[in-house]
Amino acid sequence: MKPKILKKRDSARFLDKLLREYEVFAPVKREDLVVFGRIHSGKEAFLDYMNSKMPPKEMLFPQLEILFTYTSIDDPSKIETPPSAGKPRLLFGTRPCDARNSLLLDKVFDGEQYKDTYYRDRRAPLVVVGIGCIQPCPTCFCTSVGGGPFSREGLDILLIDIGDDYVAQVVSDRGKKLLERRGLEDAGADKLSLVKKVIRDAEASMTSEVKIDGLAEKLAEIYDDPIWGLLTEKCLNCGVCTYLCPTCHCFDIVDEARDSGGKRIRIWDTCQFPLFTLQASGANPRPTNKERLRQRFMHKFKYFLDNYGQIGCVGCGRCVRECPVNVDIRQVLTVLSNRLEVAP
Amino acid sequence: MRNPYLPLPMRIERVVVETDDRNIKTFSLSFFHEEDEANFTYIPGQFAELSVLGEGEAPFGMASSPTQPGRLEFTVSKAGVVTTALHNMEPGEIIGIRGPLGNGYPIETFKGKNIVIIGGGFGFSTLRALTNYMLDSHHRNSFGDISIFYGARSPGLLLYKDELQEWGRRKDLGLYLTVDRGDNGWKGRVGVVPAIAKEVAPSAENAYALVCGPPIMIKFTLPVVHELGFPPERVLLSMEMKMKCGLGMCGRCNIGHKYVCRDGPVFTLAQLNQLPQEY
Amino acid sequence: MPDRSERIREAARTLLRKNEVELVIGFEGGTLPLHSTPCFIRKEGEVDRLVWNSFCDNNVSKYLVKRQERIALVTKGCDSRTVVELIKEKQLSREQVIIIGVPCQGLIDRRRIEGKREAREILGAEEKDNQVVLKGAGWTDVLDRDKYLHSSCQACTHRNPVIYDILVGEGVEEDTGDSFSDIAEFGTKSPQERWNYFSHEVDKCIRCYACRNACPLCYCGECFVDRTRPQWIGKTTEISDTMIFHLMRAFHMAGRCVDCGACERACPMGIDFRKLTRKLVHDVKELYGYESGTSLDEVAPLATFQPDDPEEFILSP
C-alpha cells in the first residue's frame, strides 16, 4: 500500500471516524503534563508534543490490574476474572521508541514457557499508530539502542510530520486495514522527498550517544567494581526511573480484602525499593542502593540480553529527564564502558 | 490457554505441627476436582504458590513425593503474612494452589548414581520429597547408595520425625542426623551438618551431592563437598529468593539472568559459579 | 555567582587537606541544562567539580543520615534547617558535620521554564547576573531569574543558613515573613472544592516515592507504607490509597517540615505537596509558635505540650 497523506487539519476528524470503531488512546494535555489518555473526540489529541511524561506502557501493562475477584474468601473455587475489553483499542500518536517496548514486553509476558493471559488479551488486538520524531530531544538516545526517530518496530502505521501534513506509512496488515477506504490520497513524489529530508535532518540532529557494543561483557567484568558504590551514592532509590520506563515490567501481586470478598491485583513494583527482594526471614540479597541500582543496569543491559537477545532499553530518555538527582543513564553507561577490568 | 494466575481450590486434610516451637507445620492437601489433580504432575524439587484469599500467595516446595498419590504436602514455616494466615487454618478449610512451578531435581541424571543429601532445618522439605521418591519400591533400584545428612538447631526442630525413624530402620539408606545442641533425650550426633558430613566422608565417586539449608549451612557445606571431591557439576542446590509470580515475569527472584522461580530453584554449583553471588 | 563556587572549593580543599573531614557533599554541574546534581568529594584533587548556581535545588542534607565519617556539607538556608532538625532528632551529631553555609538567592524552577517553552527544546542554559540565558536550536532567550524561582524559594524566610561553620559570601536580605496567604486563601474554598483539588492532585501519583525519598527528614527504617502487619494502606494508585499516603506523609512531617520543597521538586508528576505540608507548617506556627529548623534548643512541638494548649476543636456537648 502506498503511503497516504493525512492533513494535519483533518487529523481530528480522522480520529473522530476511528472513534466509531476503536477505543482511542492518544497524548492529551493535562495542565503541564502530556500523558496518554482515552479520548472521546479527535480534538482532544495533542499530537504536537515532544514526548509524554509517562510512556503508553499502561496500554499493555497497567500500573494496577485486577487478576481476579472473589466474593468469598473461604472458597477459591468462586473466583472471577475481569471481563475482557469491548471495542478494539487504538493507540494513536505514540513515539517510535515507546512502541518498541512491546517487542521486549512480548518476550517477558508471552514467553515460551508461560503466557500472561492479561498481557496477551491487551496486546493481541492493539493497533498502534506512531508519529516519527522530527525533532528528537537532547535526552533521546534511541539510535544507540537499536531504534531510531522513525523506527517502525512495534507499529502498525508510522506517521511522518512534513509540515502541514502527515505522511502515513503502512507497517503491518492491521495498519493497512485501518488506512484502507478512509479517503486518504496517496502521497506524491514531492511529499515523499520531503519525508526523506525530514528523516535525514532528524537523524542528523541526534546528539546523544551511548556505547552499547561490548557493554554486556563489560558489565559482567565489573560486577564487583567499587565504582557501583560511587555511581549510586546520590541515588534516592525512588521509583521514578523505573516507573517512567517503557520497558520495566516488574510487578507485585497483592490481595485486597474487604469484608468477605476481595480481589487479587497486580501493581507495578520496582527493583529500586528495598522491599522488592526483602524476604520474610529478614534477609535481603539487594540491601543497599548499590545492589539495587546495579540490578537496574544489569537487568537492562545484560540479563535482558542474555535471556531474550535484546537489551531492555529503548532510549526514550525519560529516566534522564526525570531523575530527581540527575542520575543520567547515559553518563553511568559511559563511565562503566570506560572502566578498566578490576581484578577479581 | 490456562490463565497461570488462577489458583485451584484445595482442601486442607491434615495439619501436623512439626517442631516443638510450633513454628513449622506440614499441611496435607487434597484437590477439589479430579481433573486438577490429574493435571498437577510434579517432580521433587518443584514448588507451588499457595493462596490464602484476602492475604496473598507464597511459594512452597512440595514436601511430598509424586509417588505418594492422593497426598500433596507442604511444610510451612511461619514468617510473614501468608504463612501466618496458613498457620491459623485448620483441616476442612480451603486454600488455593498454583503450580507446579520451577524445574525440580534432575532425577533422570541421578539414575545409577549414588546420592548424598545434605540438608539443614526447614530447607529439608524438598529433599524429603526426593528421598521418598527414590525410596519408592518402583524406583529404589534405579539409584545407587543414598546417604542423608540432616540437622537442625535442636532435636525439637527436626522435621518429619516419624519418617526419620522409619528411614533409620532401613538398610538401603545411610541416615546421619545431627543437632547443633542436644537435649536430655537426644542420643544422636551433636554438631553442625557440614562437620558431620566431613567426618562421615561419603564417597564422591559416581555421586551427586544435594544441598539445601540456611545460607550459613550452605556456606560451610560447599567447602566440604569440594574437599570430598564432588565437582561443581555434581553439586546441586535449591535456592530461595523472594518470589511473587513464579513465572519469571515479576522480576524479583533473579540471580544474574536466571530466575529462581522459572529457571530454578535447583541449580548446579557449576551454574551458580557463573552467576553473580547475589543471594 | 562564580565567586561562591570558588569559595566553596577553597573551603572544601582546606578541610580535606587538613583532614578535618573525609567527605564533602555539595553540587556539581549536571548532565542537562538547568541542572546541578549532588556530588561527593573525597579527594582534594576533585574539589574543582564543586559548583554553586541557581540550579542547586536538591536538599543535600538527605545524605547525612546513617554515615560514619566526618562530613562537610554545602548548605543553603533550607538545607541548614533540615540539618538542625536532624541534629535534634539525633540522626546526626553537630560535631560530625562542618556546615559550609551558602546564603541563597533562590533557586530556579526548571519545570516552569520548560513548561513555557512547550515543544522548544532547551540545549543550554547559563546564568549571568540576574538573568538566565537559554539556548536552543537557532534561538536564544533571556529570562529574569527572579521570575522563575521555585515556589518554596518565593516563600522562603531563611535564605541565610541558620547554622554554619563557614559562610560563603555575604549574607542576603531576608523576606520579612511568610504570610501563608496561599493557605488562607485555599481555606476559603468549600470542603468539596478542596477535596476535588487534592483528589485531582493525588490522582497523578504513581507511587514512586520520590517525594518521600527526596525528603531529608524521611529516614525511618521502615516507612508506614511498607508495613505489612498491620498494613496501613494499600499499595495501589486508587485515590483512597494515594490520598492517605500523601496526607500521612505530610502529617509525619508536622513540626519537622521546613518547607524546603524537595518533595515537590522530586515529583515527576508535579503534585502540589506543599499545599499539604505548608498547612501543617502554618498550623504548627500558629498553634504552638514553633518554626522548624530554626533553633537547636527548642523542643519539637509534638514532643511537648502546654497545659493551656488550644483546644477549641474538642467537642463540648
Next chain:
Amino acid sequence: MGPESNHWEPKIIAFLCNWCSYAGADLAGVSRIQYPSNLRVIRVPCSGRINPFFIVASLQHGVDGVLVSGCHPGDCHYLSGNYSARRKFALLKSLLEFVGIEEGRVQFGWVSAAEGGRFAEVIARVTETVRTLGPAEKLVKR
C-alpha cells in the same frame, strides 16, 4: 448500605481511653442512660495511644464517623498522654478538614469516668452530626 436505602444508619467508631471515657461509657450503661447505638467501641489504654492511622484507616474501611475520647486535661492516668494527644489531634483534624473531609467526621472529646451523662450527650451529638453529613464517601476504599 447507601443513602438510597431508608435504613442507613451511620457507623461510628469510638476509641475510648480505658481510664476515663470507657468507664464513662460503662457508667452511662449501668445508669441506663439512653444513647444512640451506632457505636463500635475500641478500648485503648490512653488517648495518647491513638495512632493517627487508626483514624484514617477507619475512614478508609468505610466508617462514617470517628470519635476519640480521653480523660480531661490534667486527669490523664499517665499524667500527660492526653496533652500530647491533644496536639496531635488538633493538627490532624485541621489537616483532614483542610483537604475537604467534612467537619464532624472525626471528633475528639473529653469524658471522665464520672460523666455517664456527658458520654451519652457526646455520642448523641456525634451521631447526629454524622447522620446529617450522610454516609462517608471520601477516603473510602472501594
